[in-house]
Amino acid sequence: MGVPNNDEVANLPYRQPVAAEHSVLHLLRAPWLIPLLALALGARLYQLTAAAIWGDEGSSLLLAQFPLAGIWFHAAHDVHPPLYFMLLRAWIGLFGDSIESIRMMSAVPGVIGVFLGTWLAHLIASRRATMLTCLLLALLPTAVRYSQEIRMYSLMGVWLLGATLALVYWVRAPQRRRYLAIYALLMAAAFYTHYFSALCVLAHWAYLLVLRAPFAGAQRYIARRDWWLANGAIVLLFLPWLPGLIDLVLHMDALEVGGDVGWEPAVTLRSMPSMLWQLMAQDDAEGMPLWLLLTLPGVLAAMMVYVVCTDRSRYRFATLVVLYSALPLLVLYGVSFVSPVFIERYLTAPALGLAIILALGIDRLARRFKVLALALLLAVLAVEGVGLKNNYTVDADDQFNDLVAYMNRHTQAGDQVVLGDMFWYLTWGYYDQSATAPRLYTPPTAAGVSTRPNSYGFGTLIDENAGVYLDHLQDLPQGNGRVWLVMSREAPDEFPSIPSGWRKIDQHAGGDTQAVLYEACHVPCGTR
Incomplete structure (x- = not known):
């Protein structure tokens, strides 16, 4: 009997642990992994220091100069939680404050994020889809861009992908509570890194709600005591920060006076397709004709629908990935009609899922339509290539x-x-x-x-x-x-x-x- 693929493993009996051939050790032995991770690192190191530090990055460095108690106090008066700045302070203490060093603080998590996304695909899809995921994540323009800034967005991607991985492991083997313990720690770290991590939790809850429909055994997930305890643990771990967050919300008018919030542009019907172009090609597409503007978003939407509709595995992990990306995009877009927050860097972590979705869709298309799948892959790589070129284009006289x-x-x-x-x-x-x-x-x-x-x-x-x-x-x-x-x-x-x-x-x-x-x-x- 041949080795089952991941879709077949997903249909094995309830509480089926991850098969040995789909373990992380098996992934680490894949001959293509190191070259593609080296490609991811190279993409993030190239032109790493070409652009001058800008205002947001400068604020990170100023905040990291305070002692830990000072970071805690001042971050409570800022728009971001303190964990990234504390880690940046430690990083500078170990490796110095050269521009190469401090931007490596983002490049390293960026490569780790590529590996975690590849690991996730390895658990839920075929070998080909896993390799495609690694390739597309390595070159994803928005991920490369924010792996080159002294901000928290690439680190946020590590926490959220890691938490999603822990959720997958727990769904496969819910009797193993350690996965939920890891999940709670990673999600707490994410909340201490960026408040919009809440959108990932929302996607995870939505996934478990979707999961309960196809088979009776899945009812146990959303209602399991362990799941509620894990989420309660996240709340408890975040409680020390809650007074600062409440104070910040109560003084939102002070943030608006300083221009720290309220500067975001209002959204329009073009904002969603424009954002998808920005994430994939580092181009807001504002000058594009309507037919071209809608092409890339149309392909991404079609891939999401295709992946969900062809996801007949027991655990619906492909649906989880779609929710991980699509739900934050849609929520922030909808909220932005009331209070604009539809900004690319806030969506970098959810955008990592776009590469996985495209890899899953291309892999499934290739089973029946190889030429179409190859054409789609080449088109995606071309778009990413344009995005990397745009990202690396730095005006030396504008620094x-x-x-x-x-x-x-x-x-x-x-x-x-x-x-x-x-x-x-x-x-x-x-x-x-x-x-x-x-x-x-x-x-x-x-x-x-x-x-x-x-x-x-x-x-x-x-x-x-x-x-x-x-x-x-x-x-x-x-x-x-x-x-x-x-x-x-x-x-x-x-x-x-x-x-x-x-x-x-x-x-x-x-x-x-x-x-x-x-x-x-x-x-x-x-x-x-």
Whole structure:
């Protein structure tokens, strides 16, 4: 008798453990695994340091500088939980804070996520589908992009894929409670990494509800005491963070004032297909004709329907993968008509499932329509190739670090620096070598209302009593009479009014940002 494939294993009697030929050790012996994981690593290391650190990344580095208690406090006033920043602090302590090192903190989880997705496919599908999953995940553009940023999104994918794996193991062998213990720990870690991990839990509950329909034995899953205890354990593990989260929700207006929430664009009917293009090709497709805009989303939707309709296995694991991806997409899209949160990086972890769905669909098509399956695979790889090209395209003249490097070379002792935007403040400290303490320009509105950040969002990273904020340029101390103003290049609205006694003596652009050096004369310039 031949070795059963995974679909056949899924139809074996209830409480059937994972067969030896589908164990993780068997996967590790696959000759193609290491080359494809090396491809995943190479995709994430290529151009890893090409783009300068931007504002969100700078906030990660600033927060990671605090001691653990400080991270806990300040993250409670920010829009993200503390775990990633604590791990980043530990990572920097071990490997240093070079840009290569700190971005590796995301690249490594990105490769682990590829392996976990491959492991999941290995458990639920054929060998061919498993290899295709590894290939498509290795090259998935959104996964590569957020494996190259100093943010928590690739780590979030590790926790959520790991938890989904634990769920699969438990469904196969519900008497083995250790799988639920692992599930609870991974989901708790996910909640301490990003609040939208709740959407994965929602997908898991939806899966168990779907699972109970086909056969009577499945009723045990959604109603099992162990399942409820595991979810209760997740809540208990998250309880220490709950007061901070409640306080944050109560001060949502403070976050809106600082621009930390409420900046997201409103969604339209084009937003969903545009998002799918962004995830798969790093292109929002806004300039595409309607027929082309709908092509890729149509293929993805058809693959989801096809995978679900052909999922006749006992445990419906392919349906689980579809729910893992589709439900967060649909929920965030629907919610965004009320409060916009439909942002690519928030969907990077669910997007990992898209590669698995495509691999499952192509594998099943290949059983009857080999030419069609091959054409679809080549088309998907072409789209991913375009996405990688877009991701790697970095304008060397549009980098904030070059602007700061110019200032480092031309700054003199006693020079003062005033930044016109909080995002530049978040990034400045990483690149500055002049030891110049910058100020953040916060002019009152015409009605006299302060524009200083409050203690929530990015404002929590700044000590209000440290003399960082500057409401009026005239309030600068005399110093050596030289002031650098960092502002937008195209529309420098940050400094609509320059004191009449100031004379521009230098200017350097870094893409859409510029540094302008003024001689701040306290007597008419040129009379000294």
